[in-house]
Amino acid sequence: NAGVTQTPKFRVLKTGQSMTLLCAQDMNHEYMYWYRQDPGMGLRLIHYSVGEGTTAKGEVPDGYNVSRLKKQNFLLGLESAAPSQTSVYFCASSPLTSGHYNEQFFGPGTRLTVL
């Protein structure tokens, strides 16, 4: 049981290049999330998904696109990378529950540098 995995772990891009970050989870969770972490700002939600084939914008969606074609995978795309997108990206997943609390499980992160 690997939990939440992210590919790649590190990446360096030049301004204007594109790339896709892959998140995979083996816990059969309904919800998946992409965050970015910047110093002094905590984690901010980029996009999220409440189920296969559905996505929605979070707090900071500009410059990113996502897709959830399979329940276990959530892809984050940068079409034209900018230096402002230099960050650490975390994926998370959580189960569909009837309870109020809904623990999220996090991947190890992807460190992206845009030159």
Next chain:
Amino acid sequence: AQSVTQLDSHVSVSEGTPVLLRCNYSSSYSPSLFWYVQHPNKGLQLLLKYTSAATLVKGINGFEAEFKKSETSFHLTKPSAHMSDAAEYFCVVIPSWGTYKYIFGTGTRLKVLA
């Protein structure tokens, strides 16, 4: 607006002394609250969560937190710090029923001195 405030960006303690990391939240409803820890270059790990069952919540590695509705606080404590506790700690709130999105605090970096 719903939010969460971590009152200290950095905290330093000596090994063996108590740890207090402060968190205040704002919410119109009874929230769910979490503390996560992030060790250097690692992902986030859940320390503990408050889900309205008990106001004093015990977590992993000797940490605990107390939910105080009158003070809108959820401070994290540990009686005796260990060198391995050095990390960044995030307070998180799910502010209202029926939502699933986290609101993160900005984090508190804990330094443990030998």
